[in-house]
Amino acid sequence: MLVLNRLRPAASSQAQSIRLVNTRLSKSLKSTTTTCSDFEPAFLNENDADSSTRHSLPPPHFWKCLETRPQATAAKLFSTPPPCCQYGLGFRAFSTVLKTHNCWNCGESLQQNHTYFCTTCKVLQPPDEDRNYFDIMDCEKSFAVDIQKLQRTYRNLQRSLHPDNFSQKQTKEQELSEKQSALVNEAYRTLLGPLSRGLYMLTLQGLQLEEGTHFAMEPQFLYEIMEINERLAATQTEEEASDIGHCIQDRLQELIRDVSESFSKGDLKKAKMLLAKMKYFVNIEDKVKEKLSSS
Structure with a gap:
C-alpha cells in the first residue's frame, strides 16, 4: 500500500505533464504548416531518481522555436530523440501538411502543391516564394538532372504561363503571367547549365564561390x-x-x-x-x- 501511494503522485504528475505538453503543442502547431500524426506519450524513464527531471516540461525556447518557424517541419523539430524522451514525449511518424494559400481572386483555399491556377475560378496565382528552381521545374534536387524532362517541363510551363496567353485577361493576371514566365525562364537557364546548376545547389546549402x-x-x-x-x-x-x-x-x-x-x-x-x-x-x-x- 505504501508503494502504491508513492507511485500515484508520479503517475498523476506524468499524465498532467503530458496533457499540458500536448495542449501547448496543438496551440503552437496551429500557427505552423506542420501537423503531427499519431503523436502519443512515450514511456518515461522510471529509473531516473529525480521525478522533477522525468516530468519537467520543455524550456520556453522550445515553444518559441515552434512559434517563430512557420515553415519548419515536425521531423526537423523533433529529429533528436533524447529531448523527446526527456520531456515525456515520443513519436512514431509525422506527416507534413502542404502550405495553404488562398486565391487572390475568389478567396478559395488552395492546398495543392505546384498550383499555378485556382481550381475554382481558374485564375493565375502569384509565384510561391518557398519553391526553389528544382520544385518549379518539377525536377529531382540533384546535380544529375534529366535534361530531356527539364526541357519538356519548360515547354509545357511556358505554353501555359506565357504573357501572350493573358493579353485579354485582367491587369493583375497579366502582371502575374510576366512574373511566373520570367521565373520559369530563370529556373530553366540555371538548371540547364552544369556550372550554374552546381552553383545554385551550393547557394541552397548556404555556400557560394567567393571573389578571389x-x-x-x-x-x-x-x-x-x-x-x-x-x-x-x-x-x-x-x-x-x-x-x-x-x-x-x-x-x-x-x-x-x-x-x-x-x-x-x-x-x-x-x-x-x-x-x-x-x-x-x-x-x-x-x-x-x-x-x-x-x-
Whole structure:
C-alpha cells in the first residue's frame, strides 16, 4: 500500500505533464504548416531518481522555436530523440501538411502543391516564394538532372504561363503571367547549365564561390589555365581554336562527372572546389566560341 501511494503522485504528475505538453503543442502547431500524426506519450524513464527531471516540461525556447518557424517541419523539430524522451514525449511518424494559400481572386483555399491556377475560378496565382528552381521545374534536387524532362517541363510551363496567353485577361493576371514566365525562364537557364546548376545547389546549402577563389587553387592548375589562354590568344586559324575548344570540352566533361559524384556523396567542399575549376574552363570555352564566331 505504501508503494502504491508513492507511485500515484508520479503517475498523476506524468499524465498532467503530458496533457499540458500536448495542449501547448496543438496551440503552437496551429500557427505552423506542420501537423503531427499519431503523436502519443512515450514511456518515461522510471529509473531516473529525480521525478522533477522525468516530468519537467520543455524550456520556453522550445515553444518559441515552434512559434517563430512557420515553415519548419515536425521531423526537423523533433529529429533528436533524447529531448523527446526527456520531456515525456515520443513519436512514431509525422506527416507534413502542404502550405495553404488562398486565391487572390475568389478567396478559395488552395492546398495543392505546384498550383499555378485556382481550381475554382481558374485564375493565375502569384509565384510561391518557398519553391526553389528544382520544385518549379518539377525536377529531382540533384546535380544529375534529366535534361530531356527539364526541357519538356519548360515547354509545357511556358505554353501555359506565357504573357501572350493573358493579353485579354485582367491587369493583375497579366502582371502575374510576366512574373511566373520570367521565373520559369530563370529556373530553366540555371538548371540547364552544369556550372550554374552546381552553383545554385551550393547557394541552397548556404555556400557560394567567393571573389578571389583563384588564390586557393593549386599553382599547377593556375599555370595550366594561363598556358591555355596564351595558346588561344596566339591562334591564327579556326582549326587551332577548334582544337583548343575540344580539349576544353573534354576537361569540362570530366569535371561534370566529378562534381556529380561529390554532390551525391554530400562532399560540398570538394564540389565547391571543382565548380571553381569548372568556372575557369567555361570562361575559356566562351572565349573559344567568341574567337570562332569572329573568324
